[in-house]
Amino acid sequence: MTKHSNETIRSTFPMPALHRREVLALGAGGLLAASGLGARAQTKAAPPPPAKPTGQVVVGLSQEPTAFNPLMPGIEVDETVWMQLFNTMWLADPQGNLMPDLAAEIPSEANGGISEGGLVWKVKLRAGVTWHDGTPFTAEDVKYTLELINAPGFKSRTRVGHALVKDIKVTGPLEITWRMEKAYAPYLALLSNTFIVPKHLLEKASDPNTAPFNSAPVGTGPFKWGTRQPGDNITLVANEKYHGKGPYLEKAVLKYVPDQTALYAQFRTGQVDLIIGTGIPANFYEEAKKLPGRKVVMIPNASLEILMPNLENPVLAEKAVRQALYASINKQAIIDVIYYGTHKPTESFAPQESWAYNPNLPKQQYDLAKANKILDEAGWKRSGSGVRMKNGVPLEFAVSTTTGAALREQCQQLMMQDWQQVGVKMTISNMPAAVIWGEFYTRSKFQSLLVGTAFRTVIDPDPASRFASDAIPAKNGSGANQMQWQNAEVDKLLKAGQETFDQAKRKEIYWKLQEIAREELPILPIFQYAPIEGYKEGLIGYEPNINARQNTWNMGSWYWAR
Amino acid sequence: MSTFLVQRLMQALVLLLIVSMIGFAILHLAPGGPLSQFAAGGEMSQEDLDRITEQLGLNRALPVQYAEWLWRMLRGDWGLSYRDHQPVLHIIASHIGATLELMLTSTLLAMLLGAWIGILGAIKRYSLFDSLATIGAMIALSIPTFWFGLVVIYVFSVGLGWLPSGNRYTIGDGSFLNQIHHLIGPCIVLALVSTAVWSRYMRSSMLEVINQDYIRTARAKGVPEGQILLRHAFRNALLPMITITGLHVPTLLSGALVTETVFTWPGMGRLFLDSISYRDYPVVMGILMFTAVLVLLGSLIADLLYGVADPRIARNG
Numbered sequence: 001m002t003k004h005s006n007e008t009i010r011s012t013f014p015m016p017a018l019h020r021r022e023v024l025a026l027g028a029g030g031l032l033a034a035s036g037l038g039a040r041a042q043t044k045a046a047p048p049p050p051a052k053p054t055g056q057v058v059v060g061l062s063q064e065p066t067a068f069n070p071l072m073p074g075i076e077v078d079e080t081v082w083m084q085l086f087n088t089m090w091l092a093d094p095q096g097n098l099m100p101d102l103a104a105e106i107p108s109e110a111n112g113g114i115s116e117g118g119l120v121w122k123v124k125l126r127a128g129v130t131w132h133d134g135t136p137f138t139a140e141d142v143k144y145t146l147e148l149i150n151a152p153g154f155k156s157r158t159r160v161g162h163a164l165v166k167d168i169k170v171t172g173p174l175e176i177t178w179r180m181e182k183a184y185a186p187y188l189a190l191l192s193n194t195f196i197v198p199k200h201l202l203e204k205a206s207d208p209n210t211a212p213f214n215s216a217p218v219g220t221g222p223f224k225w226g227t228r229q230p231g232d233n234i235t236l237v238a239n240e241k242y243h244g245k246g247p248y249l250e251k252a253v254l255k256y257v258p259d260q261t262a263l264y265a266q267f268r269t270g271q272v273d274l275i276i277g278t279g280i281p282a283n284f285y286e287e288a289k290k291l292p293g294r295k296v297v298m299i300p301n302a303s304l305e306i307l308m309p310n311l312e313n314p315v316l317a318e319k320a321v322r323q324a325l326y327a328s329i330n331k332q333a334i335i336d337v338i339y340y341g342t343h344k345p346t347e348s349f350a351p352q353e354s355w356a357y358n359p360n361l362p363k364q365q366y367d368l369a370k371a372n373k374i375l376d377e378a379g380w381k382r383s384g385s386g387v388r389m390k391n392g393v394p395l396e397f398a399v400s401t402t403t404g405a406a407l408r409e410q411c412q413q414l415m416m417q418d419w420q421q422v423g424v425k426m427t428i429s430n431m432p433a434a435v436i437w438g439e440f441y442t443r444s445k446f447q448s449l450l451v452g453t454a455f456r457t458v459i460d461p462d463p464a465s466r467f468a469s470d471a472i473p474a475k476n477g478s479g480a481n482q483m484q485w486q487n488a489e490v491d492k493l494l495k496a497g498q499e500t501f502d503q504a505k506r507k508e509i510y511w512k513l514q515e516i517a518r519e520e521l522p523i524l525p526i527f528q529y530a531p532i533e534g535y536k537e538g539l540i541g542y543e544p545n546i547n548a549r550q551n552t553w554n555m556g557s558w559y560w561a562r
Numbered sequence: 563m564s565t566f567l568v569q570r571l572m573q574a575l576v577l578l579l580i581v582s583m584i585g586f587a588i589l590h591l592a593p594g595g596p597l598s599q600f601a602a603g604g605e606m607s608q609e610d611l612d613r614i615t616e617q618l619g620l621n622r623a624l625p626v627q628y629a630e631w632l633w634r635m636l637r638g639d640w641g642l643s644y645r646d647h648q649p650v651l652h653i654i655a656s657h658i659g660a661t662l663e664l665m666l667t668s669t670l671l672a673m674l675l676g677a678w679i680g681i682l683g684a685i686k687r688y689s690l691f692d693s694l695a696t697i698g699a700m701i702a703l704s705i706p707t708f709w710f711g712l713v714v715i716y717v718f719s720v721g722l723g724w725l726p727s728g729n730r731y732t733i734g735d736g737s738f739l740n741q742i743h744h745l746i747g748p749c750i751v752l753a754l755v756s757t758a759v760w761s762r763y764m765r766s767s768m769l770e771v772i773n774q775d776y777i778r779t780a781r782a783k784g785v786p787e788g789q790i791l792l793r794h795a796f797r798n799a800l801l802p803m804i805t806i807t808g809l810h811v812p813t814l815l816s817g818a819l820v821t822e823t824v825f826t827w828p829g830m831g832r833l834f835l836d837s838i839s840y841r842d843y844p845v846v847m848g849i850l851m852f853t854a855v856l857v858l859l860g861s862l863i864a865d866l867l868y869g870v871a872d873p874r875i876a877r878n879g
């Protein structure tokens with residue numbers, strides 16, 4: 001068992017393994033200013049990046065990227081490829097600041113890019129950008145992309161936010177405007193994750209769903225499509241005409257190793273240069289830290305491990321029950337014993353690195369006496385069998401999670417033992433992932449779930465799709481409020497948070513929301529993820545970014561020290 | 563002979579139809595669906611999921627979906643992968659090379675080794691060699707492949723550093739030697755079990771043959787022992803081996819699921835596993851039908867070879 005106090009874990013954030021040399025190197029990669037770490041880096045210069053792209057990096061992934069049209073349905077790992085091949089109009093740095101990429105500047109109310117109370121948007125685009133095939137990038141490509149997302153027959157990944165976009169007009173080769181159906185602040189964040197695709201290639205296809213482009217994508221990014229060995233790897237090659245800094249590597253190989261232990265073994269033996277995404281399994285953390293020539297870092301992640309109650313369940317619908325259950329979860333034991341001390345407890349649905357995070361929420365205490373007291377007061381009486389009853393209903397429910405998730409299964413057993421002591425009968429009902437994440441989850445057919453998920457809109461703190469009353473799929477809502485939480489005050493706050501672009505005002509709104517969620521417990525937060533990634537020493541430029549979905553977000557600026 | 567062939571082919575077609583129906587039904591009736599992976603990410607709204615379900619035709623009645631699939635299949639269109647957005651045939655074709663390479667090498671190794679151990683064990687029954695071979699085979703058969711694969715990696719890759727810990731080749735080095743180097747680990751693991759099985763079959767079938775009257779007669783006539791074994795005993799002992807090999811053909815192509823996973827070998831076995839866990843119906847059905855055809859073809863070839871090896875069994879008319 002590894003013991004980590006809270007403080008040790010916290011002190012490793014947000015960028016635990018960035019040593020001076022790397023920090024300077026980041027500067028060389030053009031990130032120094034954005035990361036705000038410049039002042040700390042003073043001595044010993046990092047080797048400069050090579051003049052011409054050289055060398056290769058092998059990135060180990062435990063899932064295989066398979067969808068290469070960035071607008072079509074894909075899983076998270078597909079983004080490791082999209083980020084290299086394509087660009088978004090802007091993207092977020094590790095601190096959450098948006099940095100222009102294909103856009104020349106970030107539209108805001110101050111610079112006139114967003115006007116009429118958030119209804120009219122105008123974006124100026126960067127000049128001199130070309131597609132990998134040499135065709136110039138223009139505002140027509142942006143218009144085509146936004147229209148394709150909403151095109152009826154197109155299997156687009158998501159239309160959240162995009163469905164509000166109307167009257168797209170190209171007002172110049174590098175300028176575009178559109179009108180929003182309603183003011184929607186998270187759209188800035190959504191666009192930071194919307195990759196722009198080439199009009200000249202896709203419009204030629206009879207059906208964009210089956211276009212040749214989808215298996216040989218052409219973008220504007222730092223790397224160009226190379227080769228793909230299905231089931232094994234994808235090789236990308238440097239785009240020497242890239243509009244940004246870099247790329248400094250001649251080749252980037254994304255290597256798929258499905259078994260996490262096998263992936264770790266390949267990291268150990270040097271066949272992969274880094275492990276990102278699902279990361280190094282927690283049980284290898286201690287050993288991995290001691291590997292010579294390897295750097296291992298705990299990285300910030302926006303996902304939370306939670307117990308998700310179905311609030312339609314008569315037992316779990318009662319606030320007192322949820323509060324008692326929460327008080328009798330031994331969070332620290334779960335983190336220390338089961339997760340080798342690698343994650344950090346949390347009280348909020350928002351990640352602790354977010355500008356909207358409220359640090360003043362009451363801290364959960366593992367307190368069985370308190371749990372007993374809450375249940376006694378709520379009228380749940382102990383019966384002969386030790387299980388509490390109220391109006392003939394036993395205090396009993398099932399917790400489901402994916403079979404084979406060994407750590408979660410252990411977690412269930414810990415919870416079961418704790419809850420048994422306060423007169424709660426918990427049963428385990430685990431199923432394969434494809435079953436859990438099917439209608440069982442989307443249509444709220446579970447009693448409660450032990451899951452890891454995030455409560456924000458891309459990088460925006462807006463949790464409306466998870467908490468709003470009209471976002472309950474089981475009640476024909478169009479969101480992901482699988483808990484079926486309904487709260488009039490929350491609805492009002494969520495709406496207000498979407499309508500204003502003023503960060504100070506929004507912060508106030510989300511602080512209040514976090515207080516309500518902490519009190520009502522529509523989710524029982526256990527910990528915020530801190531997965532472990534690792535890389536070979538000498539790799540310069542790797543930088544964890546909680547606001548990117550994969551830490552290959554800046555791969556264009558990576559290179560090897562020589 | 564030709565009537566026999568036609569009969570067998572007709573049977574095969576009916577069997578394929580039944581296999582496809584059962585496979586299709588089981589796959590589609592199993593809870594969960596291809597969209598669950600996206601739901602897990604939590605970034606797609608229910609509306610998006612419903613729209614894609616509609617676009618994929620997954621909301622239609624199962625018999626309708628089956629009829630559509632069958633119709634497309636008959637016209638040679640195996641469909642598009644849900645995960646990959648690529649034609650299924652293309653996906654299968656891109657994985658078969660790796661599987662063939664691994665399976666042919668390990669099968670050849672196991673056959674030669676298994677036959678040798680089996681024959682020697684039969685001739686020198688109850689000798690030290692035979693006892694050791696028997697014990698060895700029992701151990702090999704009881705070792706879980708998964709565990710043995712990990713042991714090989716742990717000892718030879720992590721510990722001694724002699725072998726790569728997986729993959730088909732080192733990225734950036736596609737040389738022949740490099741590929742052979744990568745083949746050794748998974749080949750040892752795969753060949754171990756097959757060698758054990760084949761040596762046991764070979765031994766018992768050889769034993770049966772060398773106790774036959776005609777062998778005794780040959781010996782009495784003074785035919786040299788080597789000739790007896792090779793010309794008379796071995797040929798007849800091969801008969802059951804043909805059946806086993808015939809049935810082994812499909813595993814040759816559908817891959818070794820566990821070994822491919824442990825050694826990150828990009829073959830059919832892993833493709834099948836990935837596709838099932840993703841509920842990628844078109845690909846799973848494609849592999850299923852592909853394997854079914856191979857099983858039928860394998861047993862047909864075995865039947866025909868029977869006739870070649872032993873004319874007494876050959877069918878007339």
